[in-house]
Amino acid sequence: VAIDVKSLGIVFYPAPVLRQRAAEIDLSRGVSDDVRAVAARMIEVMREEEGIGLAAPQIGLSWRMFVVDVPKNEERVERGAGLSPGVMLYTDGPVVYINPKVTPATGEITPYDEGCLSLPKITGHVRRPDAATVTAYGLDGEQFTHSAAGLLARCFQHENDHLDGVLIIDKMSEIARLKNRAALRELEKRAGVR
Numbered sequence: 001v002a003i004d005v006k007s008l009g010i011v012f013y014p015a016p017v018l019r020q021r022a023a024e025i026d027l028s029r030g031v032s033d034d035v036r037a038v039a040a041r042m043i044e045v046m047r048e049e050e051g052i053g054l055a056a057p058q059i060g061l062s063w064r065m066f067v068v069d070v071p072k073n074e075e076r077v078e079r080g081a082g083l084s085p086g087v088m089l090y091t092d093g094p095v096v097y098i099n100p101k102v103t104p105a106t107g108e109i110t111p112y113d114e115g116c117l118s119l120p121k122i123t124g125h126v127r128r129p130d131a132a133t134v135t136a137y138g139l140d141g142e143q144f145t146h147s148a149a150g151l152l153a154r155c156f157q158h159e160n161d162h163l164d165g166v167l168i169i170d171k172m173s174e175i176a177r178l179k180n181r182a183a184l185r186e187l188e189k190r191a192g193v194r
């Protein structure tokens, strides 16, 4: 493995890597050991930080890959019973999405208070469709599709935004942006000394 994955940790706003469009991962020879090691490290960091999702740019790699782990709970199981079969509300364990293509559903847009591991202390309502589908490659190199609703669908969209250099502060209401202004400035100030 050419990458020292243990050295990879959370990258904070305003790091330039968070604003880049990430590059597709070359899968022509299958999933490389580097990609595997990075995915494992991403899962480790996500757990350490108690996050439900993490995109590769958030550990400093401009790669199109994210990991998601939305736990099963009673509310999600109950809501799932009312949805079409196959629509996921939780992952019940970490899932790796390589070169994902996320398609948000048309229809109901819901606001939800989102946070981001790269933007500590910043939260605000972000409006997104309540459902989304992701087609991606797994660590086995096989393509798969997940259709989701609720928090999991939101998570797909949030993580996919990271691969396009988009952050929640770009999508928040003006009020939320004002509320977070001091915290954002603080992060910008700290950027030089990290």
Ligand SMILES: [Zn+2]
Residues within 6 Å of the ligand: 115, 116, 117, 118, 158, 162
């Ligand atoms: Zn984020």
